[in-house]
Amino acid sequence: MASFATDVKNEIARLPRGEDCCARAELAALLRMGATITLGRDHTFGLEYQVENAAVARRTLVLLREVHAGLPAEVTVARNRRLRKKNSYAIAIPPSSSTTELLEELGFLQGGSLNIEGDAKVLRSACCRAAYLRGAFLGGGSVNRPEADYHLELVTGSYSFGKLLRTLMRRLDFPVGFVDRKESYVIYLKEGDAVVDFLAIIGAEEAVEAFEVARNVKEVREQVNRIVNCETANLQKAIDAAGRQLDDIQYIEEHLGLEALSKREQEAAQVRLENPESNLAELAALIHLSKPALAHRMKKLHDLAEMLRQKEE
């Protein structure tokens, strides 16, 4: 069974790529999540990128072609022989002057040297931020399925890129957490609204819908639980009250005898003895009495029992 995160990636990998600036931003973030820059002769640079998800590999190739046509990208599939391990796709673009141009365009190189500090250049336009986050999710994102605890994360091996993502998400008002996990850096969201907003921003509409359905189910379940708890509490109260009344009546029977009671009190005692599990309203209905009237008789029985108990001491 594919994970929910894979479903989300498959969904957003099919989206139209958007404006040129946005395609560049998405590709930049995707590659920043895990691509390696290789060195060639004559100060040229190349690129290697390994991904597990076929849709993400395809998306990467499409974006590469759109951002910089004519790059000689090679894809090799590494079949994983181990059980349940997925294949992975290695995209390699050999070092060349046009690859170097691409890297300049994406902001990875500045004046011939590596720029690890950030992508201010590709993030100049507001429209690109969504595309950038989509790229980051495609490259290293994960999200729990909607029925589980809310959790969405972006994992990168680069501290400075992790910080950049955190800054960007903070600017978009996301309550983002940041943690160092075994040489990788995790930017995460833990609140339901934030997770759904993030998925909406990156264009994962089907995922957003799945969250809304699950949230409704959760709310209904909570409501049902509240009602059941409330009914259980009421039931317990009725059982406790009936138990006290039975104690009183038995005490009177043993220490005074029920025949000493008035006709009305006898009637009340009798109906309780015959229906030990009924609540007061049910008992009152059985002897065609109002509930307050029966409650009054029970109170008198209780007072009498208490009096007898005191005398006994």
Ligand SMILES: [Zn+2]
């Ligand atoms: Zn844009």
